Amino acid sequence: MGNEQLGDQHCSFDRGGVTDLLSNATRIARPQDEDPRPWLGELCDGAPDQVLTLLHEGTHHWCFRSVVGNALLHLTGRAGANAYAMLALRDDPPNGDFSYPVDEFARGMREFGDPRVADASELMRRRVQLARHIQADSIRRKAAVQLLRPLAEGLALFAEFDAVSGPGTQSMSPLAGCLVAHFGGATARRHPVRMGLTDLSTALLRRARTSPHACATKAGVLMRPARGNHGGYLTGYLTVKSLWRELCRRDYRLSSETDLALMYMRSFFYDDLGLAALILAAPEGDGMAGALAVENRLVERFAQFQEVTRADIRAFEECIVEGPQDSATGLYRPGIRRTEEEDRRDRAQLSRLIDHEASPPMGARFFPEGGTLVSGELKRLLDVRGLLSVCSVPVNVRRARHASLEVLHQGQVLFEAPPDKDAELADAWGGEPIADGAAVLDIVIDMAADSNTYLGRAAVVSRDRRVLAHRRWGPGRDSEARRRLLQWSFEDREATKFGAASMAVAIEWIVAEYPRLEHNVRVACQELDSRGEGAWGAMATYLARDTAAREAATEALERGGLRPLLGSPNLVQRAAVLGLLAAGGDAIAPQDAASVGINLDLTVAELRSAWEDRGFPPAPLVTRGDACTPAHVLCFL
Numbered sequence: 001m002g003n004e005q006l007g008d009q010h011c012s013f014d015r016g017g018v019t020d021l022l023s024n025a026t027r028i029a030r031p032q033d034e035d036p037r038p039w040l041g042e043l044c045d046g047a048p049d050q051v052l053t054l055l056h057e058g059t060h061h062w063c064f065r066s067v068v069g070n071a072l073l074h075l076t077g078r079a080g081a082n083a084y085a086m087l088a089l090r091d092d093p094p095n096g097d098f099s100y101p102v103d104e105f106a107r108g109m110r111e112f113g114d115p116r117v118a119d120a121s122e123l124m125r126r127r128v129q130l131a132r133h134i135q136a137d138s139i140r141r142k143a144a145v146q147l148l149r150p151l152a153e154g155l156a157l158f159a160e161f162d163a164v165s166g167p168g169t170q171s172m173s174p175l176a177g178c179l180v181a182h183f184g185g186a187t188a189r190r191h192p193v194r195m196g197l198t199d200l201s202t203a204l205l206r207r208a209r210t211s212p213h214a215c216a217t218k219a220g221v222l223m224r225p226a227r228g229n230h231g232g233y234l235t236g237y238l239t240v241k242s243l244w245r246e247l248c249r250r251d252y253r254l255s256s257e258t259d260l261a262l263m264y265m266r267s268f269f270y271d272d273l274g275l276a277a278l279i280l281a282a283p284e285g286d287g288m289a290g291a292l293a294v295e296n297r298l299v300e301r302f303a304q305f306q307e308v309t310r311a312d313i314r315a316f317e318e319c320i321v322e323g324p325q326d327s328a329t330g331l332y333r334p335g336i337r338r339t340e341e342e343d344r345r346d347r348a349q350l351s352r353l354i355d356h357e358a359s360p361p362m363g364a365r366f367f368p369e370g371g372t373l374v375s376g377e378l379k380r381l382l383d384v385r386g387l388l389s390v391c392s393v394p395v396n397v398r399r400a401r402h403a404s405l406e407v408l409h410q411g412q413v414l415f416e417a418p419p420d421k422d423a424e425l426a427d428a429w430g431g432e433p434i435a436d437g438a439a440v441l442d443i444v445i446d447m448a449a450d451s452n453t454y455l456g457r458a459a460v461v462s463r464d465r466r467v468l469a470h471r472r473w474g475p476g477r478d479s480e481a482r483r484r485l486l487q488w489s490f491e492d493r494e495a496t497k498f499g500a501a502s503m504a505v506a507i508e509w510i511v512a513e514y515p516r517l518e519h520n521v522r523v524a525c526q527e528l529d530s531r532g533e534g535a536w537g538a539m540a541t542y543l544a545r546d547t548a549a550r551e552a553a554t555e556a557l558e559r560g561g562l563r564p565l566l567g568s569p570n571l572v573q574r575a576a577v578l579g580l581l582a583a584g585g586d587a588i589a590p591q592d593a594a595s596v597g598i599n600l601d602l603t604v605a606e607l608r609s610a611w612e613d614r615g616f617p618p619a620p621l622v623t624r625g626d627a628c629t630p631a632h633v634l635c636f637l
Contacts (some may be wrong), residue, residue: 023500080503084370085363113371139287154236282359549615587630
């Protein structure tokens with residue numbers, strides 16, 4: 001699947017899970033495999049085959065709930081408001097046939113108000129102004145999404161295959177906490193006292209990462225061609241592994257504290273207020289200058305990453321330990337090579353852009369009703385952006401004893417819950433009562449932005465954008481604020497995605513409708529994609545021995561992933577397994593390697609030989625006493 005086909009969707013490598021960038025709606029299993037039963041109960045067992053998918057999609061969800069992710073949402077909203085106005089200014093079809101979806105959508109927009117004017121020249125002037133702004137924002141939006149895609153996939157794959165908290169960790173990412181809280185039920189029941197949070201997390205990860213599916217998936221990533229139309233998986237993963245090696249050079253503790261390394265890398269880029277302000281900057285010119293500014297900022301941040309010190313890492317960790325803090329609001333983060341003054345400046349600029357003080361949507365002047373629609377949708381999406389959906393299935397509800405609602409899935413009663421207070425008031429005030437019948441059940445995890453928070457899980461039953469009932473499981477208590485948020489902002493997963501997609505679809509309709517606009521956007525994006533591929537290729541091969549090795553490695557990766565560099569698919573597969581075994585810095589015993597089908601010494605020797613012959617990828621670093629003792633392996637694949 002190429003990047004253009006992916007659009008705003010970010011998928012796990014096996015396509016089992018997907019996260020929508022705009023709505024932040026997440027799926028961690030194929031629709032036919034979704035089952036709510038493992039998620040219900042105080043100690044949740046989760047679905048074992050969904051552990052790694054949750055880590056992958058949970059990382060996307062975590063990254064997109066940030067100042068950078070929110071800036072992309074607001075940019076889409078601004079372009080969407082302009083697109084709504086452009087649609088409302090559209091002429092009626094000459095034959096009166098509104099069956100064409102664009103015409104039908106335009107007529108629906110005009111039900112809120114008709115902005116068309118009788119003066120033909122003024123009407124044309126408004127359309128031209130809107131088209132210019134849509135072009136500029138559309139190019140910058142596409143450029144930002146595509147430039148960040150390899151980073152997003154690289155961080156998600158690092159979470160899936162590598163990240164783990166060490167025994168002495170002071171902080172845990174939301175992902176590690178989520179894993180323990182929602183997949184550790186069976187293990188916790190077997191060892192209720194002896195096992196701590198990091199022990200539980202490590203045990204769950206070791207079991208998941210040494211499964212045949214995990215080994216095959218990682219080998220598939222390493223053998224995937226590194227061309228841009230292949231989703232950015234391999235280039236992103238190799239880049240993130242290079243960044244991790246840089247962090248290890250600054251503070252070797254991060255060779256085993258890979259969860260902390262993940263938190264740092266994610267924050268360094270996605271909490272960058274400077275990047276967020278450039279993404280949402282006012283539309284100017286043909287859009288290329290704004291897109292290039294985003295690209296240059298990302299390149300600058302990679303250069304600044306090379307300047308990170310051990311003190312930076314410690315300052316960041318101390319800030320995390322003092323949490324939880326919501327990084328989506330842009331609170332100052334020490335240690336990511338930004339000063340408080342820079343953050344204050346960019347935060348103020350970002351606030352002006354979000355509040356439309358610096359750049360109000362052109363469409364809001366001509367069609368304020370469209371701006372109001374977009375503002376309401378953005379508020380709702382931001383309200384629920386921290387809820388990670390792990391399951392969304394059709395159910396039936398029926399009245400039970402004591403006025404409770406029974407929730408049934410495939411004929412089986414899952415649980416009972418009292419009706420939501422506002423739903424009950426609707427009954428009392430003569431509104432539409434809660435009738436027996438079809439509804440949707442969503443299992444959502446309330447993701448904290450930082451560490452040290454045990455994450456709550458809720459089952460939410462809704463129908464036609466109305467919450468009928470919800471029930472919370474796990475530690476903590478349901479708050480009134482959370483209940484009100486669910487009542488006024490929650491929609492089931494598909495409805496949430498639809499609401500966000502309507503803005504993006506309106507933009508694409510307008511771009512496709514006008515040949516010159518479509519040409520300008522397409523040509524600009526092709527040029528930016530080509531530039532981005534070159535930049536990501538250089539970053540992915542950053543650890544090559546020299547310039548010649550880097551150029552040869554870049555060509556080989558584009559052609560066939562790591563297969564041409566390592567010489568055979570078998571060695572790529574063994575390298576993938578070695579990396580999974582080495583995750584977290586635990587010593588690898590020869591018999592452990594043999595149990596998953598690899599000869600440890602032979603594999604290390606062949607990887608060293610490939611490094612000596614081709615200068616990429618880096619050979620693993622091995623520390624051991626003798627051939628019979630377990631080896632500590634630092635693997636960069």
